[in-house]
Amino acid sequence: MDLLKYEMPLLNGESCSLSDYRGKVVLIVNTASQCGFTPQYKGLESLYEKYGEKGLVVLGFPCDQFGHQEPGSSDEIGAFCEKNYGVTFPVFEKIDVNGDTAAPLYQDLKSAAPGVLGTKKIKWNFTKFLLNRRGEVIARYAPTTKPENLESAILAELES
Template identity: 65%
Template sequence: MSTSIYDFNATLLNGETVSLDTYRGKVLLIVNTASACGFTPQYAGLEMLYRNMQDRGFVILGFPCNQFGGQEPGDAKAIGEFCQLNYGVTFPIFAKIEVNGDQAHPLYNYLKHQAAGVLGTEAIKWNFTKFLVNRAGQVVERYAPATKPEDLSDAIAALL
């Protein structure tokens, strides 16, 4: 059984597999993203958080997902170009994954189990659900899609 997020691997948009142990000692915000969602403008707020706090040991990990309304239909190249051209994203974006169901990425199964959502449900309800992870790799909090990135700055700063 996994004891922290460091037990998982994930694949970046460029196809490189990365151990999340790479991020050991950092405060992380893990977000399932989409390019054609009403919450997509949150990329701007996420990028601002990242740029303002990355020097203090903060990293955002974006995981594109097409399970909600087909709002992330593109391939890795299209996702990367969209994020860069529209929002200047510089934080790591991973290959498209599923966050719910039988094909859900093991990292997301772990995150959902560690921090259940509203009324104790584990399923991710929509794009831009956010998980805040402390420097020890433990999930501290789960935030709803409607929670704006800028509203997380105090919680993130407290862990830095």
């Protein structure tokens, strides 16, 4: 399943073709600015800075479906990420990840890598999907999995 076939709007409103990331190792994360896991932005940015030149890209997808923890506008989200965590990786406009209005990208991610007990739902903010250079999901990580704990899996993919 090619998960990099979608066009998605960035926070600034510009359209971004995910196919631009083909050939890279991609970490996709649904994010939120007012969540207990929000400090993971720092770890995600650290991974992006450390391995970006080697072929890693982190893609952030803000979502307000969990406890109304991403209430801001695109401008507010972007300012928050930059000011508080120095985020330089691509962050997209707010999307839904569950239900009838879930973004097609997330429908495909959940089908390709179901959660615990085969659930297709995203349980919370900062669920992470690691894709290989062909745009295929190779792993799904729980919100509690810290970005730094993904380093060995990312390195293995970068070196393969």
